[in-house]
Structure formats: structure tokens, C-alpha cells
Amino acid sequence: MNADAVAVSGVVDLVGVGALGAVAVALGVAVFVVDSMARATFALLGSFVAVAGLLWTLGLAYLGAVTVLMMTVEMAVMAVFMVAFMMNPAGLMPMTMVHAGRSAAAVATTVFVVLVVGVWVVDWSAVVAGASTATGDGMGPTGSAGAAMVEPTLQVGRAVMGSHMLVMLVVGVTLLATILAATVLATDRGRYDRFGDDLSRRRPDDPVTGGLPR
Amino acid sequence: MDLIASTANRLRGWALGRPRVAVLASPERTSTGWRVEAAAASRGWPRAGSPADADVLVVVGDHATDLARACGLWWHHMTAPRSRVDISGEADHESGIDELLDAALVRLRDRDTQRAAATRTGEAAELLEQRRTPHGSADDQHGGHDVGGHDMGGHAGHDMGSVAGLSMASTGQDRDGLALDVLVHRWGPFLPGWPAGLVVRTTLSGDVVTSAVVEQGPSRPETFPRPVAVAHALVTVLDLAGWTEAAKVLSHVPLARLDAIAPTGAEQRWLSRVRRSRTLRWALRDVAVVDDQDAADRVAQWCEELLTGAKGGTGQVGWTVHPAADLVPLVVVGTELARARIAVASLALSPGRPGGTGSGAEPHAHHQHHHTDHGGAS
Amino acid sequence: MTAATVLWVVVLALLLPILQTRSLREPLRSGARLLAEQPRRLPAPDVLLGRLAVVLVPSAALLALAVVPVGFAGAAWLSTSADLVWFNAAEVLLWVAWWCAGWSPNSVLPLVGAYRFLAQGLSYELPLMFSLITVGVAAGSLRVSDVLLAQQGVWFVVVMPVAAAVFMCAAAAFASWGPFAGPMGRDLGGGVLAETTGPARLALSAGRALFLGVAAAMTATLFLGGPAGPVASGWWWLLLKTVLVTAVMVALARRLPVLPPDRTVDVAWVVVLPLTIVQALVVSVLVLRGVL
Numbered sequence: 008m009n010a011d012a013v014a015v016s017g018v019v020d021l022v023g024v025g026a027l028g029a030v031a032v033a034l035g036v037a038v039f040v041v042d043s044m045a046r047a048t049f050a051l052l053g054s055f056v057a058v059a060g061l062l063w064t065l066g067l068a069y070l071g072a073v074t075v076l077m078m079t080v081e082m083a084v085m086a087v088f089m090v091a092f093m094m095n096p097a098g099l100m101p102m103t104m105v106h107a108g109r110s111a112a113a114v115a116t117t118v119f120v121v122l123v124v125g126v127w128v129v130d131w132s133a134v135v136a137g138a139s140t141a142t143g144d145g146m147g148p149t150g151s152a153g154a155a156m157v158e159p160t161l162q163v164g165r166a167v168m169g170s171h172m173l174v175m176l177v178v179g180v181t182l183l184a185t186i187l188a189a190t191v192l193a194t195d196r197g198r199y200d201r202f203g204d205d206l207s208r209r210r211p212d213d214p215v216t217g218g219l220p221r
Numbered sequence: 222m223d224l225i226a227s228t229a230n231r232l233r234g235w236a237l238g239r240p241r242v243a244v245l246a247s248p249e250r251t252s253t254g255w256r257v258e259a260a261a262a263s264r265g266w267p268r269a270g271s272p273a274d275a276d277v278l279v280v281v282g283d284h285a286t287d288l289a290r291a292c293g294l295w296w297h298h299m300t301a302p303r304s305r306v307d308i309s310g311e312a313d314h315e316s317g318i319d320e321l322l323d324a325a326l327v328r329l330r331d332r333d334t335q336r337a338a339a340t341r342t343g344e345a346a347e348l349l350e351q352r353r354t355p356h357g358s359a360d361d362q363h364g365g366h367d368v369g370g371h372d373m374g375g376h377a378g379h380d381m382g383s384v385a386g387l388s389m390a391s392t393g394q395d396r397d398g399l400a401l402d403v404l405v406h407r408w409g410p411f412l413p414g415w416p417a418g419l420v421v422r423t424t425l426s427g428d429v430v431t432s433a434v435v436e437q438g439p440s441r442p443e444t445f446p447r448p449v450a451v452a453h454a455l456v457t458v459l460d461l462a463g464w465t466e467a468a469k470v471l472s473h474v475p476l477a478r479l480d481a482i483a484p485t486g487a488e489q490r491w492l493s494r495v496r497r498s499r500t501l502r503w504a505l506r507d508v509a510v511v512d513d514q515d516a517a518d519r520v521a522q523w524c525e526e527l528l529t530g531a532k533g534g535t536g537q538v539g540w541t542v543h544p545a546a547d548l549v550p551l552v553v554v555g556t557e558l559a560r561a562r563i564a565v566a567s568l569a570l571s572p573g574r575p576g577g578t579g580s581g582a583e584p585h586a587h588h589q590h591h592h593t594d595h596g597g598a599s
Numbered sequence: 600m601t602a603a604t605v606l607w608v609v610v611l612a613l614l615l616p617i618l619q620t621r622s623l624r625e626p627l628r629s630g631a632r633l634l635a636e637q638p639r640r641l642p643a644p645d646v647l648l649g650r651l652a653v654v655l656v657p658s659a660a661l662l663a664l665a666v667v668p669v670g671f672a673g674a675a676w677l678s679t680s681a682d683l684v685w686f687n688a689a690e691v692l693l694w695v696a697w698w699c700a701g702w703s704p705n706s707v708l709p710l711v712g713a714y715r716f717l718a719q720g721l722s723y724e725l726p727l728m729f730s731l732i733t734v735g736v737a738a739g740s741l742r743v744s745d746v747l748l749a750q751q752g753v754w755f756v757v758v759m760p761v762a763a764a765v766f767m768c769a770a771a772a773f774a775s776w777g778p779f780a781g782p783m784g785r786d787l788g789g790g791v792l793a794e795t796t797g798p799a800r801l802a803l804s805a806g807r808a809l810f811l812g813v814a815a816a817m818t819a820t821l822f823l824g825g826p827a828g829p830v831a832s833g834w835w836w837l838l839l840k841t842v843l844v845t846a847v848m849v850a851l852a853r854r855l856p857v858l859p860p861d862r863t864v865d866v867a868w869v870v871v872l873p874l875t876i877v878q879a880l881v882v883s884v885l886v887l888r889g890v891l
Contacts, residue, residue, distance in 0.1 A: 045648060046645070049695065068685070076684065079695055080694060194397070195398060216506070219865045235628065271793045273639055273795060274792075274793075276636075301636075339637045406707050428711045428714060460785055461786045463780055559784060563786055
């Protein structure tokens, strides 16, 4: 690639990053401006998708795609709870998406400032060098991606499954335990409701029988 | 230009050549309705699942005012191009039905008529005025406002008012005893696969039916020999259970049985396939349990009856294709909304009054309100 | 390249309706009928999200198609280091699309259909991810071209039959079709589509058919060796395999009623998900042993 082509692709990247960043911020603002839970949910999703686009532009294909994947499922599940618990299932009553506005704004501003300062203060070249000595041993799957460049997907994989394996396992199991515990606590039906006072019922008395024998 | 216009017109005519048809037959004229459906099917016209889906509406029978109003609503909710046929007299014979369907197709393809109709049906205001859709309505919400208040988690600006003239959902207890929003949804009197004339008012929390009231039963439903009624019930359940192919193959069995014609080879193969199907049994298991029999048992039994009784009819008592009204709330409450519809269809077979046209099971359904409540915490 | 893509889009969108109706003409006629139909609007709809759904279903199908090697030279329109995740991400956009399509008319039945879809989504999504992961593990890469290279010896359907079957079921489920048509079931009067008419309905239905076609082509690519054939490898082999996969799906769907989503969820989590994990484990062991 000659110098001109590099410069052009640099400009294109810059414009792309700028545009996607602007879309992400605009949709983020929209979350608080729109007057419906459904639209707020999908404005937030749009913002995340724009961020995924940013990752993509930076050459992080896997992270970009995974961001879209995870965020979409997350927002859809949020839609379930939103309508189940918070509002009229078939109505479109306008409602404000903001409450405790002042303190929320203060928290948001603080976090934003901290992150931005962090971005500019941290010496990224040192971090990157450290990361590649820790994870990059040049064993790419195809081996064609250039000698120095390890594929980012592989790097992420090594980070998660290598030095951070213990953290990831603990976090994963803790999350699962939390979900199960919350469900158990939220259910007011116990085994005596299901199997009778002397637990003698052969088939449990459940409101939904389900698809498998119980 | 003429060439373009005429080509467009021909293209339009071709596009509308196989319209989707909905037949709304009054309970007394059930078999005429089947004849119309069979005539439409033989032309390759698919059956519509909802007013939005329908192009041709066929109204069979002299409807009482409330049923006529329901037909009007169906018509109202159909978008142009649309065409309506009313069969009130004795247009029973095949040629009469065919002529009426031909005429409906001509009207459907007539551009000027449809243009004029289109501008009117598109107006939201008019739809709003008649919000009670044929599927049901969300217009009357009662009670529940006092149950646990309506804490919106601090979402200021949300108050119980109305949007575009529609009142908002109220709160009620759901299956787990939580105070959640509830909706009122009315089934009937006309829906594909639904016993004509039956109106059930259900209260929903999410998609679970928490209470059901039979508001109206059919007055004098037509009665049939048992194999006919059985065949019809079977096809209806299969259609609602989403087994389109089985329902399609078996769909003309009811009419054939009316003339005492035994199922053909292909029909017999499908009957035994349906009877053996483990998937169908699994899908219908524990649905509408009455007398220790669930929908799966009944479907298997119907297949068995149609297969073995192929040679001779059983009994002279007339059977209606309507459920006993007092059973409906019992099997509907606590189930998922759409499963409720299958539950009703699986019971849509009850003995009529011997020798008469009236249904013995529900002579006074107009006056009785069967009501079951499932709102309390269990 | 573009000509190939356009041709494939047309073929894949029409493949399923043609096989299903056993007619070349009727799918086109249904489409034309919907174009001639008046759009419909109930009181207080969410027009914006409704439009989003109408755009999103066909777009997601096209995005998914981007990583399927449908070029005449056997290349995909897009090749990244994470093709399999890309396909998954495009598929998951349907969650948003179907939910918005059911939400926007402001009517009970479509909304119930929308939530049925989400319930179904929670059933199929994890098994689908595991089946894609298994493919990735066997190929040692998330790139579709590497998956094709890895299948030069033996097709993946032989090594991972569970993953292949799960992928096909998941394809039917995300398109809400056949035994997984609950969200658009007749018991809901059409569910998500119950109140939609005209061009909007056409876009949703055609997008759905296209996505199923794309998923069939992806099945052929990931598990049946893609454009590779015993003689004269090329795009025609991919097309042939895609047609076969679709035909098998149609034939199976004829034999089955709709599986109720609230029962399927049990089977998906208790039976299918562990099976897919075991399948991934078996394939991983094979890879570590150097068999693959």
C-alpha cells in the first residue's frame, strides 16, 4: 500500500469514526428525550450498534459483531420486563424517561469526565506492548495475518481463557447463582404447593405443565 | 399509455385472482358456510386468518342484530381491495355459490369501486369509533385500580388516562399473586376456527387468561350426524394447532361425511398419521382436561372414530359443532391466550337436542353468565 | 459479484414459497396482491418502530447473506475474521424486528405474538450459538472460507450432526416458520402479522422467506461443504445443496404441528442445550487429538 492510499484510508476511517460516534451520542441522548419505553430501549440499542460499528472500523470484527449480538438480546429481554412489570401491554401512553434528573446528570458527567481523562492520560503504547508480550506467542490459526500482528479475536480469547480465566469463571458462576437465587426468592410456590402437604402427589400441581415430564 | 394502463389493469386482475376469503356463517347455517369454504378452496382461494388478511368476506345466514354488527366490524376492518358477499336466502346449491364468488371476484377487481372504498377504510378516526375489533376489544376496563395502587417506579407523567380515546389497562392480580396490568380481550363471535356466535370475554395478564365470562352463546346451532361433527372438530383443532397440511388434506371430510362418503385413501393415511403423531400429542397434552381426557386424547379418539366408523354412522342423535358453554371458562382460565382457543375448539362437539335444531347444552346461554375467576394467589 | 448476489437474493427469497406451494406462480401472485393492497393503521400505532421492523427484516437477511459464499467464484461479499458471529448478529436483529412488528399496531394478538417470539428466541439462541461455536472450533477459525477449507476432507455434518440439526431448527425458529411458527400462528390469527397489510406485510413476509433461504445456504456452507462437490466444484453445488436443505425442511414441516413455545423452552434448555455442549466437547477433543 503506498503512502497516498494509507492517507486516504486514514481519512475515511476518521470520518467513519466521527460519524458513528455522533450517531452513538445522538441516540444516547434520544433515550432520555423520547416518551416511550419501547423507543428508549431501541434508541439505546441503536447507540450500542453505532459503538459496535466503531469497533468494526478499528478492525475489531469479533468484538463489533459480539457487541451487536449481546446488546440486541439484552434489549429484547429488557423489553420483556419493561412491558411485564412497568406499563400497559397494549397501550402507548406517553411517559417521561427521566427521573431523579439532577443527581443522574451529576453521576453521568462525573463518569464521562473520568473516562475521557483516562483515555488521554493512560500511556496506551505501554499497555499494548504489555498485552502482546503476555498473550501473543505468534500461534495464529492461519499464520497469514502478518508476523507481528496477532488476530484481535485470538488476543481476546487468550486474555479471557488465559490470565483472566479464574476471574471469568468466578464472575460467570456468581452471575448464574444470583439469577437462580433471585428466581427462587421471587417464587412464592414451594414444593409443598407443588406436591401437597405430605409431598405425596405424583405429578406436581403447576400452573404450566411444561414440555417435559417432571 | 393505453397499453401501460391496460397492462397494469391486467396485472392487477391477475394479482387479485386468488383472494383470501373469510366465511362468517351464522350458527344455524353452519353447513352452508362449509360449502362456501369448500367452493373457495377448490378455486385455490386461501382462508384468511384475520380481517387484515382477508380480501373477500362471505356472510352466510340472516343474522340477528348483534351478529350482523360483528360481521359489519369484520368488513370494516378489511382494507381495500375488498369484496363482500351476503348469502341470506337459499343459495345453497353449488352453482349459486359459484356465481356469488365469481361476482365477488369481479367487484374485487373493479378499480373504481375499490378506489372509492379505499379512501374511507384508511381513516383512523372511523376505526377508532368502532374500536371493538372482531378479535376483541380493549375498551372496557373495570376495577383493579385500588389493588396495590399503581406504582410506576417513579415514572412521572404516567397517569391512567386515555390515548387516542382508548382507555388504559387497569391493574389486577396475576397467576403468581403479583399486581400487574390486565387487559380485557373479547373472543368471537366470528373467528376462523371458533364456534360461530360464541362470545367469551377474557381478562388477560400478559398472555395468560385470568378470568373468562361467556357473554353469549349461539342460539340455535345446526346439528349434524356425529361423524360430520367429529370431522369438523378435528379439522378445526388441527388448523389451530398449526398442522396446516393435515388440516388441508382433511378439510373436506366434514362435507363428504354429510353425504355419508367414507374418507379416501389419502385421508385415511393422514387420519392415522394424526392419531399416531407424538408431537401433536405432546403439543395438546393437558390442554382442556375434561373427564380425565385432554385435547390430545379427544383428537386421537376422533381419528379412531373416523377411521373405524368409516363404514357406518354412529347413532341418530344430532351433534353441534359448539362447546357446552359452562365448560368454556373452566378450560380457558389459567391457560395461555392462544392455547385457550385450541382448548375451546377441542370441546366444540356437544350433543344437540334430539330431533331438534337447538343445542341441549345451552338453551339459555344468552341469559346466563358463566364466570370463573382465577385472580387470587395460589 | 453483484450480479451473483442479486440472483441469489431472488432465488433464496422464492425458494421456500415455491417449494411450499409447489407452484412457481402463486408466491409471485401473493406478492403482487399485497402490493395492490391498502396499508392499514389502527388507532395510536407506533409508526416509527413499525417502519423499523419493515426495513429491518429484509436488511437483516441481506446482512446475513453477506458472509455466505454465493459469488460465482465461491467468495462471500464480505469476509471478516468473525463471519460466524456476524451471521449470528444479523440473525439476532430479528428479535428487534419481530418484536417491533408485533408492538407497533397497538393490538393484543400481534403483541402476544411478539412476546411468543422472544420466548422462542430464549429457547433457540443458546443452542444456535453453541452449534456455530462448534463449527468454529472444528475449523479453528470464525471465517467462513476457513470453514470451507476445513471441510475438504469430511463434511461437518458427519462430525457434528447435532450442531447441524440444531442449526436448521434454529433457522426455522428465527424465521418463525413451520413447526416454530407459533409467533405467527393461526391460533393468534397470524400473531405478529395479524394486523399488517399491504406492502409492509410483503416486506416482512419476503424478508422472512429470504432469511430462511439464506439460512439454508448457510447450512449447506457450514455443514455440507458449500460449493465443493465430487466433480466440478462451483456455485451450482451450493445452490443444489441449498435447494435440498430447503426441501428437507419443507417435507419435515408438513409432518409436524406447531410446537408450543412454552413447551419447547423446556426441551431446549433441558435436552437440546446440554446436547449441543456435549457436541462441542466431542468436537474439541477430536481437534485436540488431531483427528480434525
